[in-house]
Amino acid sequence: MNIFIKDAGKHVGAEVTVRGWMFNKRSSGKIHFLEMRDGTGTIQGIVFVPNVLAEVAEKAAKLTIESSAALTGVISKHPKLIDTYELQVKDIHIYNLAPDDYPIAKKEHGPDFLLEHRHLWLRSAKQAAVQRVRNTIINATYEYLNQNGFIKIDSPILTPLACEGTTELFEIKYFEEGKAYLTQSGQLYLEAAIASVGRCFDFGPVFRAEKSKTRRHLTEFWMMDAEAAFVEYDENLKIQEELICYIITACLKANEADFKILERNTEPLAKITPPFYRKTYAEVVKELREMGSDITEEIDLGGDDETKLSEKYDKPIFVEKYPAKIKALYMKRDPADKSRALCADLIAPEGYGEIIGSSQREDDYETLLKRIQEHKLPEDAFKWYLDLRKYGSVPHSGFGYGLERLVTWICGLHHVRESIPFPRTLNRIYP
Numbered sequence: 070m071n072i073f074i075k076d077a078g079k080h081v082g083a084e085v086t087v088r089g090w091m092f093n094k095r096s097s098g099k100i101h102f103l104e105m106r107d108g109t110g111t112i113q114g115i116v117f118v119p120n121v122l123a124e125v126a127e128k129a130a131k132l133t134i135e136s137s138a139a140l141t142g143v144i145s146k147h148p149k150l151i152d153t154y155e156l157q158v159k160d161i162h163i164y165n166l167a168p169d170d171y172p173i174a175k176k177e178h179g180p181d182f183l184l185e186h187r188h189l190w191l192r193s194a195k196q197a198a199v200q201r202v203r204n205t206i207i208n209a210t211y212e213y214l215n216q217n218g219f220i221k222i223d224s225p226i227l228t229p230l231a232c233e234g235t236t237e238l239f240e241i242k243y244f245e246e247g248k249a250y251l252t253q254s255g256q257l258y259l260e261a262a263i264a265s266v267g268r269c270f271d272f273g274p275v276f277r278a279e280k281s282k283t284r285r286h287l288t289e290f291w292m293m294d295a296e297a298a299f300v301e302y303d304e305n306l307k308i309q310e311e312l313i314c315y316i317i318t319a320c321l322k323a324n325e326a327d328f329k330i331l332e333r334n335t336e337p338l339a340k341i342t343p344p345f346y347r348k349t350y351a352e353v354v355k356e357l358r359e360m361g362s363d364i365t366e367e368i369d370l371g372g373d374d375e376t377k378l379s380e381k382y383d384k385p386i387f388v389e390k391y392p393a394k395i396k397a398l399y400m401k402r403d404p405a406d407k408s409r410a411l412c413a414d415l416i417a418p419e420g421y422g423e424i425i426g427s428s429q430r431e432d433d434y435e436t437l438l439k440r441i442q443e444h445k446l447p448e449d450a451f452k453w454y455l456d457l458r459k460y461g462s463v464p465h466s467g468f469g470y471g472l473e474r475l476v477t478w479i480c481g482l483h484h485v486r487e488s489i490p491f492p493r494t495l496n497r498i499y500p
Contacts, residue, residue, distance in 0.1 A: 070083070070084070070085050070086065071085070071086045071087075071088065071139075072085045072086070072087060073087075073107060073109040073110070074087050074089065074105070074106070074107045074109050074110035074111060074112045075109035075110040076109075077110070077112055077144050077154040077156075078144075078152065078154055080144045081144050081145065081146060081154065082143065082144065082145075083143065083144060084141065084142065084143050084159070085141070085142070085143075085144060085156075086139050086140065086141040087105060087107060087112060087114075087139070087140050087156060088107060088137075088138070088139045088140075088164075089105045089106050089107030089108070089137070089138070090105065090106055090107075090135055090136070090137050090138075090192070091103060091104065091105060091132050091133065091134055091135060091136045091137075091138065091167075092104055092105070092106050092111070092134065092135070092192070092194075093134070094132060094133075094134065096130070099117065099118040099119060100115065100116065100117055100118065101115075101116040101118070101126075101129040101130065101132075102114075102115060102116075103115075103116060103129060103132060103140065103158070105138070105140060106197075108197070112154060112155065112156055113155050113156070114140040114142065114155070114156040114158045115155055115156065115157055115158060116129040116158045116161075117157075120159075121158065121159060121160075122160075125158070125159070125160055125161050128161040128163055129158070129161060131166065132161070132163070132166070133166060133167045133168070133169045133171070134167065134169075134171045135167040135171050135189075135192070136163060136164075136165060136166050136167045137163075137164040137165045137167075138161055138162060138163045138164060139161070139162040139164070140156055140158050140160075140161055141158070141159055141160040141161070141162075142156045142157045142158040142159045142160070143156070143157045143159070144156060144157075145157055171189075172186050172189060173186055173189050173190060173192075173193070180484075180486075184486065184492065184497060185499070185500075187490075187491055187492070187500055188491075188500045191490060194330050195330055195331055196487065198324075198326075198327035198328075198330040198331050198480075199327075199331070199476065199480050199482070199487055199488060200490065201324060201327050202320055202324045202327055202328075202331075202476060202479060202480050203472070203476045203488065203489075205316075205319055205320050205323045205324055206316050206319075206320065206472065206475055206476060206479065207272070207472070208319070209315055209316045209318075209319035209320070210272070210293055210312065210316060211272075212315070212319075213311065213312050213315040213316070214268075214270050214295060214312070217268070217308070217311075218267065218268045218297075219268040219269055219270045219295060219297070220266050220268070220269050220270075221269065221270055221271065221272065222258070222259060222262040222266065222269040222270070222271055223271055223273070224252070224255025224258035224259060224271045224273070224294070225252065225255075225258065226251060226252050226273070226274065227241075227243065227249050227250070227251065227252070228249065228250050228251075228252050229243075229246075229248075229249055229250075229450055230250070230257075230446075230447075230450040230451065237253075237277050237278050237279040238250040238251065238253055238276070238277070238278055239251040239276050239278050251275075251276035252275050252276065253275050253276060253277055254275060254292065254294055254469060255271040255273070255275075255292075255294045256294050256296065256399075256467060256469060257399075257454055258271075259271060259294055259295070259296035259467065260296055260430060260454070260457055260465065260467070261453070261454075261457055262296070263296050263297065263298040263463075263465055264298070264457065264460075264461055264463075267297070267298050267299075268295075268296070268297040268298065268300075269295070269296055269297075270293060270294060270295040270296070271293070271294050272291065272292075272293045272472075273291065273292070274289055274290070274291055274292075275289075275290060275291070275292045276288065276289050277290075280495055281495065282494075282495055282496075283372050284483065284484040284485060284486075285372055285422055285474065285477075285485050286485065286494070287473060287485055287486065287489065287492055287493060287494060288493040288494055288495060289493040290471055290472065290473045290485075290489065291471075291472040291473065291489070292469050292470065292471055292472065293469060293470050293472065294467065294468070294469040295308075295467055295468055295469070296430075296465065296466075296467035297465060297466060297467065298463050298464075298465045299463055299464060299465065300464070300465060300466045301429055301464050301466060302401075302411045302428075302429040302466060304466070305427055305428075305429060305466035305467070305468060306345075306347070306387055306389075306413060306427070307343075308468075309415060309425055309427060309468055310343040310344060310345050311343065313341070313345075313385065313415070313424075313425075314341060314342060314343055316475070316479075317338050317341055317479065320338070320479055321335060321338060321339060328480075331480050331481060331482075332481075333479075333480060333481040334481070337383065337418065337419055338479065340383060340384070341383075341384050341385070341418075342384075345384050345385045345386060345387055345415070346382055346384055346385070346386040346387065347386070347387045347389060347413075348386060348387070348388055348389070349388075349389055349390045350388055350389065350390055350391045350392065350409075351390075353370070353378060353388050354366060356378070357370075357374050357377060357378065360377050360381075361377075362374050362377060366392070367392045367394065367395055368395065369391070369395055370388065370414070370423075372422060375416055375422035375423055376420045376422060378416055379416045379417055379418050379419065379420050379421060379422060380418075380419065380420045382418050383418055384418060385415050385416060385417055385418060385424070386415070386416045386418075387413040387414070387415055387416075388413065388414050388416060389412065389413035389414075390403055390406070390409040390410065390411070390412070390413075391409065391410055391412055391414075392408060392409060392410070393407070393408055393409060393410040394408075396410040396412055396428070397428075398431075398437070398440040398441065398443075398444055398446075399428075399430050399431055399437070400412045400428040400429070400430065400431065401428065401429040401430060401431045401432070402431075410428060411428055411429040412426070412427065412428035412429075413426075413427050413428070414426050414427075415427070417474070417475075417478040419478065419481075421474070421477060421478035422474070423474070424470055424471060424474045424475055424478060425468050425469065425470045426468065426469055427466070427467065427468030427469070428466065428467070428468075429464070429465070429466040430465050430466060430467065431458075432458060432462045432463060432464055432465060433458060433462070434455060434458035434459050434462065437454075437455060437458055438455060441455075472488075473485050473488040473489050474488075476488035476489075
């Protein structure tokens with residue numbers, strides 16, 4: 070009977086087969102200790118040479134690190150460790166005997182070496198743990214949004230226009246149609262979909278040609294954008310608070326073992342509850358200056374500023390109502406101060422910086438047309454977007470989170486490149 074290693078405790082005393090990869094091996098006299106993983110867990114297979122056939126003992130002796138094999142034997146409880154099980158091996162089938170020169174040995178490797186061998190580095194316990202947390206975040210996002218009236222709408226990856234300008238996008242020639250761009254956000258298309266389904270979200274890869282080398286930037290990353298009809302500014306922030314808390318709760322429940330592997334202190338995560346802090350851009354600029362920043366009015370927060378701010382607080386912070394001139398043209402203005410946009414960036418605590426960008430959208434046709442003209446953007450390219458304000462426009466809001474930034478924060482990673490299976494950065498596209 071083939072079983073997953075995670076289910077070993079259900080089969081104590083039974084003869085089973087587990088299939089996976091050798092991640093460690095020790096031999097002591099007439100005993101071989103074969104440590105195997107299968108993606109669901111790890112188990113130690115014990116081969117007592119006097120009790121097995123000669124050919125089984127021979128296979129155990131020649132197994133190497135990262136060889137793939139099936140071990141058949143009887144499940145027993147570990148004599149000392151709680152909730153730990155072993156396999157008393159009777160038979161071995163080798164699928165692939167790996168060369169005895171596995172590149173990622175048990176020693177320190179630099180980031181360049183590890184990224185060059187990312188296809189193998191993914192097998193390490195910590196990297197596998199990161200991917201499991203990532204999976205929980207994705208599933209929790211779907212669960213929360215589906216439970217709150219959002220359905221998934223797939224937005225295109227190839228677009229004829231940019232969401233926030235074209236200076237940091239990948240431009241391609243699109244047959245005879247001229248220029249096209251790899252998307253940086255599905256937001257504009259979700260705004261079209263809300264008149265059909267009310268609330269919707271997308272979840273997929275996006276691309277930025279920004280020549281940045283910081284620990285928070287990737288060239289290709291995954292983004293979730295959500296858009297909702299009849300949701301205005303304050304309700305939009307409330308939805309984001311609930312979503313983040315839902316995700317954290319799901320991770321704390323599902324990934325306890327992974328956080329131990331990652332040596333992640335989960336106490337700061339467990340303390341996060343709504344409401345989150347809210348500070349205006351003007352308040353934050355003043356606060357940062359008092360903390361030694363050289364930030365000036367009417368520029369966006371830099372990575373260092375976000376770090377300083379988020380190290381100070383124990384919960385996420387909404388930095389809201391930025392100067393409109395430094396934000397996207399589709400953002401609605403603050404009725405109390407037309408120079409400010411009804412927008413907010415959500416800054417994660419513990420020094421992790423921005424994880425969500427959001428705003429109420431401008432829903433008036435003439436106002437949006439005027440802004441497009443002021444920015445000297447091609448009206449023809451935005452005709453369909455303007456149509457949304459012409460036929461049944463309603464108040465609406467939306468937000469988007471960067472999946473890798475969420476993973477980085479929740480896992481307690483130093484660099485965003487470990488949060489995605491195969492990172493694409495300014496100087497890396499291999500493997």
